[in-house]
Amino acid sequence: MKILRYILFPIVPIYFLVTWIRNKFYDYGIFKSTEFKVATICVGNLSVGGTGKTPMIEYLIRLLKADFQLATLSRGYKRSTKGFMLADESSNASTLGDEPFQFYNKFKEIVVSVDEDRRNGISRLLQLDEQPDIILLDDAYQHRKVKATFNILLTAYHNLYSEDIVLPTGDLREPRSGAKRADFIVVTKCPDSLSEGDKLKIIKSLKPRNYQEVFFSSIAYSDKIKNNAEENSLAFLAQKEFTLVTGIANAQPLVDFLKSKNLSFEHLNYDDHHNFTSKEIEDLKSKKFILTTEKDFVRLSPNFEDKNQLFFLPIELTIDRPEVFAKIIKSKI
Template sequence: MIKFIRWLLFPFSILYAAVVLLRNWAYDNQLYNSTSFHFPVIVIGNLSVGGTGKSPMTEYVLRLIKPRLNVAVLSRGYGRKTKGFRYVDVHDSAKLVGDEPLQIKRKFPDVMVTVCEDRVHGIQRIQDQIDAVLLDDAYQHRKLRPSFSILLLDYESLQHPVIPLPTGNFRELLLGCKRADVIVITKCPKKISAQMRFSIESRLRKYTLAPIFYTKIAYKRLQTTDGLLLHEAQLQDTCAVVVTGIAKPQPLLSHLEPQLKKIIHLSFADHHHFSRGDLHKITQTLQQIDDPQKVIITTEKDMQRLPSSFIAQHPVYFIPIEQAFLFDQASTFENIVIRACASK
């Protein structure tokens, strides 16, 4: 039914695409002004709505730049209940700063992490304190002119026609690839045929000559917030309530299902803030599992939105993820990013 309704809105998708094309044309031809800065400004973004792996890519690039430059992370702070510019503290809540910035701050406590809807204003607030800034999800923020742009396209989305909102999930058409300095195809299967690579790259080469890289999700071991690990040998005897509030949970479920004895999946909307009712539902679902070996499993991003009191009272584990480059492309990608930071 939902798909049918979305297709009824297809005329609005055409209108939406036309407005976006006109807006981009205006910026490209300098009818609208874009602000640039004298230090490296690296943007990570996508053409679709969520689910392309911006957070693990942001962390990957941050690990790469951090030893070389005093770099800050600036995010919109999607899903937060506050407005304006804020510094992110490890003791903040996701409601104050957003789950993704909070996750990054807790993993990199010595890095300045800030949130601001207006990216230009956000950079201006911190420009005297840093050597470089890394922005997640700012590819469509044309008021800012980045020095380097990393565009993420998830593998699955490229297997289908690119259809703009509201019928499809794309913010802009593939023409937007032309602004990218590198393109990363994310969430790839372990094996990609030469024919499929040729098909993907032929499609993108109509719009860009940027280098194209391929990555997959690398799942790490389940752990608690205290760093306690759930050993792999225990998984086959473990039942789990898998709680997700992310755009595309299926890859995670596909990873966990073969390893666990039983899975009950509770799915919530992306960036969902868990209410008392939600927490009660999770608790009840866990209690209804008639097995002594049972846990709650969630994503690292969702972990930022679960109350610490709930985590303390339940066996909650999260599964960290990283970007893993395919075809031995990691060093090439890293060298390109390092050169981009050094050349500014």
């Protein structure tokens, strides 16, 4: 795969030019962006792959749900349906997509919706009897048909956009200059040991504009494992022969965390948003005990009759300067 990326390097300037021109057309108003009266917060990235958008959306939900009527609007990646949909009791990971269904399972007090066309999705949400005060746009940084009230750009600590190039050789969906649209830049998946000196080096690399705030976030793993019926302490795994099943962009931090707890396990690693085949499901059901991510759990759990066979490890995002983060967000909306 890496060799193919290098072979395709001559396409990089073409991809760069096409995406750069597209952005300029939006910047100059040749392509139209719609700005809605409702507050919209866009969470996205410049790169392909996991930067932690789902934990950030959940962080915003926890931050804002007590004071505002919230809705999330996602594309619904790899769902079996099309068009605008609201999550309800008949929804599942197939009809909504795994991440929106995860939002619905965890936050019953908010509206969860999906639509490939964010502009249409927002319009439909504004037709509800109880209109949302804020709409959280999941993975919509490149969806420039909508002009968000506030843009949060994520970049992973181990793969900063400032040190990358565009597809197909690099991982960037658009040129690095696209970062100028962000109000916040959040460096995600940082190690707990990150020093202030390290942060300053990263900020220097990112070269934020004077109107941009840079924050640093980490993933906090729970000390409990859960499923829909029960929960156990993480130490419970020390007594188990278990299999870790992951279908996320980068499972290495989770693997490292479990190994730091001196746990021994088999690891089955699949592509991000992997659609498990019937044979794969049957093979997994032959395992004695499975630990997975919450995103994978919502897709896998309907296939397991033995509910004590499958658990997930919850995570939450933590952020430095949370008071500053919250104050600016609330003042903007």
